[in-house]
Amino acid sequence: MSGANSETVLVTGASSGIGRELAKCFAAEGSRLVLTARHTEALQSLANELRRTHQVEALVLTGDLARPETPERIFRELQGRGIVVDVLVNNAGFGVWGKFAELALSRQLEMVQVNITSLAQLTGLFLPGMAQRRRGGILNVASVAGFLPGPGMAVYYATKAWVLSFTEALAEELTGASVTVTALCPGPTATNFGNVAGADKTRMVRLARMSAAAVAVCGHRAFRKKQVLAVPGMRNRLLIFLARLAPRSIIRKTAGKFNGI
Ligand SMILES: NC(=O)c1ccc[n+]([C@@H]2O[C@H](COP(=O)([O-])OP(=O)(O)OC[C@H]3O[C@@H](n4cnc5c(N)ncnc54)[C@H](OP(=O)(O)O)[C@@H]3O)[C@@H](O)[C@H]2O)c1
Numbered sequence: 001m002s003g004a005n006s007e008t009v010l011v012t013g014a015s016s017g018i019g020r021e022l023a024k025c026f027a028a029e030g031s032r033l034v035l036t037a038r039h040t041e042a043l044q045s046l047a048n049e050l051r052r053t054h055q056v057e058a059l060v061l062t063g064d065l066a067r068p069e070t071p072e073r074i075f076r077e078l079q080g081r082g083i084v085v086d087v088l089v090n091n092a093g094f095g096v097w098g099k100f101a102e103l104a105l106s107r108q109l110e111m112v113q114v115n116i117t118s119l120a121q122l123t124g125l126f127l128p129g130m131a132q133r134r135r136g137g138i139l140n141v142a143s144v145a146g147f148l149p150g151p152g153m154a155v156y157y158a159t160k161a162w163v164l165s166f167t168e169a170l171a172e173e174l175t176g177a178s179v180t181v182t183a184l185c186p187g188p189t190a191t192n193f194g195n196v197a198g199a200d201k202t203r204m205v206r207l208a209r210m211s212a213a214a215v216a217v218c219g220h221r222a223f224r225k226k227q228v229l230a231v232p233g234m235r236n237r238l239l240i241f242l243a244r245l246a247p248r249s250i251i252r253k254t255a256g257k258f259n260g261i
Contacts, residue, residue: 013092017191152259
């Protein structure tokens, strides 16, 4: 694969929303893209757009990250093609709205698989090469939800707390390694997320005023500046600040109301 710069970027969840916009940010710099998600048509259409608009190479690899074998399959496929991934964008993820005890357990565990296990596996597969080459980095999409307990979306918030904690710890471990890790922590963003979560009527989704493009630009910029944390939007930064000060009992009650529980 060739591009205007010599960097290859793998984006998970590139078929819609924030992932799609992040792919555009990297393509605008001339990076080659490897795009993955389940919806092949949406990925192909993005790949065509990136080739046309930015004259970059874009490879589509369809895969379901709820299946435990997918991260390894993506890694081996790229190895087989001789493609070295410099930047990994772990963006794929989803939420499920409702009370934990009333939701299908299988769907909740699928969420843990996509949001946590696959992210950890992809990181474990691609990071050692980056560290060896002393080049590249990882952009993990966490959430403002990672700073809070989330009644009404208990597992989702907990998965994002995991991503946030994991990213911060990795960043510290990688000090001096010339490889950087960034956690992008968006608040409510206008994407397909609410539909997938079944949460379209909650205040969380009605307040989704930030565009996926604005969120992606913030995350991309922070990654390039080697920042560990990126929280797009003043309102989201204020929320995190207040959450640090307020008693936990008040935080979880407020988060529950926000999620319509
Ligand atoms: N929107 C928000 O309010 C918000 C706020 C904070 C954080 N986030 C996070 O931002 C990230 C992107 O979400 P989004 O808001 O852009 O929502 P979205 O438009 O629904 O996009 C989610 C992406 O993840 C992919 N995905 C979902 N399940 C997958 C699976 N099993 N295997 C492979 N790919 C899968 C989807 O692709 P396919 O369906 O084609 O597989 C899609 O490309 C997520 O990690 C989400 O938790 C979102």
